Amino acid sequence: xxxxxxxxxxxxxxKGYFASPIAYGLMAFFALxxxxxxxxAVGWFVFQSTQQMMMRGGAMPMDVADYVVRPVMGNVxxxxxxxxxxxxxxxxxxxxxxxxxxxxATSPVRDTEIVVGKWLxxxxxxxxxxxxxALNLAILFLYSKPEVMPILISFLGLAxxxxxxxxxxxxxxxxxxxxxxxxxxxxxxxxxxxxxGWTSEYEQTTFSKVLAYISVTTHFENFAKGVLDTKDVIFYxxxxxxxxxxxxxxxxxxxxxx
Amino acid sequence: MIKxxxxxxxxxxxxxxxNISFEVGKGQIVGFLGPxxxxxxxTMRVLTCFLPPTSGTAEVAGYDVVQQPMEVKKRIGYLxxxxxxxxxxEVAEYVEFVGKLKGMPTGDLAAKVADACERCHITxxxxxxIAKLSKxxxxxxxxxxxxxxxxxxxxxxxxxxxxDPEQRRETLSLIRQLAGDHTVILSTHILPEVExxxxxxxxxxxxxxxxxxxxxxxxxxxxxxxIIQVEVEARQGTLGRDTVQQRLEQVAxxxxxxxxxxxxxxxAFDVExxxxxxxxxxxxxxxxxxxxxLVELHAAGLGLEEIYLQLTGAxxxxxxxxxx
Ligand SMILES: Nc1ncnc2c1ncn2[C@@H]1O[C@H](COP(=O)(O)OP(=O)(O)OP(=O)(O)O)[C@@H](O)[C@H]1O
Ligand SMILES: [Mg+2]
Numbered sequence: 147x148x149x150x151x152x153x154x155x156x157x158x159x160x161k162g163y164f165a166s167p168i169a170y171g172l173m174a175f176f177a178l179x180x181x182x183x184x185x186x187a188v189g190w191f192v193f194q195s196t197q198q199m200m201m202r203g204g205a206m207p208m209d210v211a212d213y214v215v216r217p218v219m220g221n222v223x224x225x226x227x228x229x230x231x232x233x234x235x236x237x238x239x240x241x242x243x244x245x246x247x248x249x250x251a252t253s254p255v256r257d258t259e260i261v262v263g264k265w266l267x268x269x270x271x272x273x274x275x276x277x278x279x280a281l282n283l284a285i286l287f288l289y290s291k292p293e294v295m296p297i298l299i300s301f302l303g304l305a306x307x308x309x310x311x312x313x314x315x316x317x318x319x320x321x322x323x324x325x326x327x328x329x330x331x332x333x334x335x336x337x338x339x340x341x342x343g344w345t346s347e348y349e350q351t352t353f354s355k356v357l358a359y360i361s362v363t364t365h366f367e368n369f370a371k372g373v374l375d376t377k378d379v380i381f382y383x384x385x386x387x388x389x390x391x392x393x394x395x396x397x398x399x400x401x402x403x404x
Numbered sequence: 405m406i407k408x409x410x411x412x413x414x415x416x417x418x419x420x421x422x423n424i425s426f427e428v429g430k431g432q433i434v435g436f437l438g439p440x441x442x443x444x445x446x447t448m449r450v451l452t453c454f455l456p457p458t459s460g461t462a463e464v465a466g467y468d469v470v471q472q473p474m475e476v477k478k479r480i481g482y483l484x485x486x487x488x489x490x491x492x493x494e495v496a497e498y499v500e501f502v503g504k505l506k507g508m509p510t511g512d513l514a515a516k517v518a519d520a521c522e523r524c525h526i527t528x529x530x531x532x533x534i535a536k537l538s539k540x541x542x543x544x545x546x547x548x549x550x551x552x553x554x555x556x557x558x559x560x561x562x563x564x565x566x567x568d569p570e571q572r573r574e575t576l577s578l579i580r581q582l583a584g585d586h587t588v589i590l591s592t593h594i595l596p597e598v599e600x601x602x603x604x605x606x607x608x609x610x611x612x613x614x615x616x617x618x619x620x621x622x623x624x625x626x627x628x629x630x631i632i633q634v635e636v637e638a639r640q641g642t643l644g645r646d647t648v649q650q651r652l653e654q655v656a657x658x659x660x661x662x663x664x665x666x667x668x669x670x671x672a673f674d675v676e677x678x679x680x681x682x683x684x685x686x687x688x689x690x691x692x693x694x695x696x697x698l699v700e701l702h703a704a705g706l707g708l709e710e711i712y713l714q715l716t717g718a719x720x721x722x723x724x725x726x727x728x
Contacts, residue, residue: 244489245486245488248449249484252453253477254505256474
């Protein structure tokens with residue numbers, strides 16, 4: 147893989163995102179909703195602590211991380227699931243529809259370079275959105291001293307989860323020339339991977355354990371708590387690899403059948 | 405420069421290209437002709453490594469399209485049927501992007517981009533969004549992108565579609581300039597363009613190769629014996645049809661004279677001569693010596709259009725020469 151080619155593709159894709167209203171729309175929406183979650187969580191935190199103060203006549207030290215950071219990050223992770231299809235849907239489907247795939251495929255760049263370049267651009271846009279969420283949390287540091295490490299870890303978790311889902315979204319976008327179908331398909335997958343872990347909360351069967359393992363959100367829970375577990379990291383890295391691998395393979399096979 | 409052997413491309417059900425072979429030498433311009441659905445685009449897609457052949461081989465610039473696609477892709481400039489443009493890019497930005505994709509060094513990229521824009525007459529729109537260009541301008545942008553990296557082989561799928569007459573002429577002359585150190589293969593439905601531009605013609609129909617030859621040879625092969633149209637008129641009074649016919653038949657080298665039509669006082673004949681013998685001067689002298697007016701005298705060669713229709717039409721002979 148030639149990093150220069152990957153970067154050329156990635157740059158072009160980023161310009162595409164920011165030349166259209168998509169990126170700004172997504173970021174504005176994300177900023178709004180994160181701001182609201184943050185506002186709600188802080189409000190809840192303040193309400194709880196004043197109640198405690200009144201009941202016991204003195205302030206109990208409450209943890210900002212537990213009451214603000216974790217719920218906000220949890221919500222952000224779920225909102226991410228809904229935004230990811232919007233980031234990936236045009237990635238390949240649009241190139242196929244417009245015929246620009248013919249340009250990429252007849253240029254001396256490898257399929258891997260095209261796929262990784264496009265995925266990287268999607269990840270960068272996603273990280274920019276996370277950056278906006280981070281701005282909200284940064285306000286906390288003005289008024290209190292929350293622990294930095296758990297926050298960073300939960301951001302790492304969000305980034306990894308997003309990168310994995312973006313890779314799957316890229317794959318689905320490569321299966322069709324219709325953006326809407328690509329978006330809907332990716333959304334369905336994201337939703338499925340989210341709800342699939344729910345049964346494990348009350349069931350202990352192997353089946354539900356397997357489902358919980360596949361569910362991308364269960365792996366995020368540890369990150370949200372500020373716990374860095376290599377198992378979870380490996381899980382997300384394999385999702386990324388698997389998604390990108392499938393995308394590259396589908397580039398090849400679709401061309402053979404074209 | 406381009407060598408195709410036994411190339412077959414099958415889609416799920418139908419055969420788009422059926423066992424065709426041809427060769428194109430360095431620096432040549434080749435016209436690729438055929439009716440809609442003949443398999444021109446498919447052949448070009450195989451040459452540019454977009455589609456793999458079902459069987460047979462294709463070599464471009466000495467590299468096999470299946471074995472060494474990267475080497476082929478570096479040396480080829482391709483303008484697909486619909487120019488592959490990104491509507492939200494500016495013109496120069498797009499050409500530069502394609503240059504980078506083709507692996508051009510960044511050093512003189514800007515100069516090369518400017519040069520390609522200049523050659524395709526899009527310098528005045530280089531800061532415009534591609535989405536806002538007219539169809540013809542989009543076509544030019546596609547062409548500029550195809551030549552920006554100075555490729556050995558240019559594959560142009562209907563490069564003049566959608567251009568105005570002025571621009572079409574300029575594009576063709578640009579293509580003619582490019583030939584020489586570039587090998588060009590271009591498809592088109594506009595036959596006079598081929599006659600003006602190409603040295604060699606490949607005609608395919610329903611996936612099969614019908615003819616590959618130089619323009620001059622094609623013309624000669626299909627024309628057979630030369631036919632000369634003669635139109636005469638009496639200086640005064642009327643002219644006997646049989647008298648004229650007999651006089652013309654006596655000219656040396658004439659095989660047959662057929663009366664075509666009478667246009668008022670004028671009589672038109674088709675004179676068939678022996679091939680390889682120029683009978684025109686003798687015909688002219690005979691008419692003048694008989695004291696008639698020679699209104700018209702010209703050789704009626706078959707144009708490319710007739711050849712094309714003969715080869716691709718329903719009543720076409722099974723194989724006219726075929727691959728060589
Ligand atoms: N992607 C595809 N899948 C299935 N069949 C195809 C595909 N592309 C082309 N064909 C078929 O292959 C045959 C050749 O098509 P091709 O596009 O090469 O023709 P063409 O000579 O370029 O025609 P035109 O002059 O209309 O551009 C046609 O019968 C067409 O229906
Ligand atoms: Mg075509």
